Amino acid sequence: METVLMHTCCAPCSLSCIxxxxxxxxxxxxxxxxxxxxPWKEYQARRDCLLEYAPTIGMEVRVQEDxxxxxxxxxxxxxxxxxxxYCYEHRIEGAARYAAEHxxxxxxxxxxxxxxxxxxxxxxxxxxxxxxxxxxxxxxxxRPNFRAGNQRARELGFYMQKYCGxxxxxxxxxxxxxxxxxAKFAER
Numbered sequence: 001m002e003t004v005l006m007h008t009c010c011a012p013c014s015l016s017c018i019x020x021x022x023x024x025x026x027x028x029x030x031x032x033x034x035x036x037x038x039p040w041k042e043y044q045a046r047r048d049c050l051l052e053y054a055p056t057i058g059m060e061v062r063v064q065e066d067x068x069x070x071x072x073x074x075x076x077x078x079x080x081x082x083x084x085x086y087c088y089e090h091r092i093e094g095a096a097r098y099a100a101e102h103x104x105x106x107x108x109x110x111x112x113x114x115x116x117x118x119x120x121x122x123x124x125x126x127x128x129x130x131x132x133x134x135x136x137x138x139x140x141x142x143r144p145n146f147r148a149g150n151q152r153a154r155e156l157g158f159y160m161q162k163y164c165g166x167x168x169x170x171x172x173x174x175x176x177x178x179x180x181x182x183a184k185f186a187e188r
Contacts, residue, residue: 003104005095005102005106006028006110007091009110011053013111016148017108028059029062045159049158072087075090087165093125100135113142113145114143
């Protein structure tokens with residue numbers, strides 16, 4: 001069976017990818033590299049959910065531990081509205097580099113499962129870094145499996161995150177509540 005390094009943002013998204021890859025005779029090796037996820041407890045919850053699940057299905061996990069709050073904020077502070085491009089590219093580059101350095105011939109990413117991410121931008125970055133590091137980018141559109149994967153994650157009792165990962169995406173998630181609170185307290 002062929003193996004592929006699968007950059008994994010979280011266990012719920014991995015469910016959209018693992019079975020389709022295995023059905024093709026490809027064994028994914030999960031790669032945890034997500035220095036964009038903040039705060040620490042969120043990072044820890046997502047990582048640990050993946051680490052607890054993987055052995056139950058016989059999937060290997062490689063962890064590149066990097067809680068990169070300061071570096072991430074430094075890199076995106078000048079253009080917070082376009083932080084996602086840096087976020088995708090940084091993690092994809094990390095996966096391509098790791099694949100090349102650790103004997104994998106190909107890599108992919110669970111980011112391709114999300115209905116909410118820049119699918120084309122992720123695929124383009126992966127192609128670019130695959131060429132740079134001399135590995136293959138295994139493109140698959142995992143989005144058709146997204147809802148079923150999330151449903152299965154709920155059934156399995158997985159930790160289900162409420163935002164993409166960075167502190168700015170967390171603020172975006174709560175923006176309506178923040179605006180309501182601001183208006184409420186301005187009335188006083």
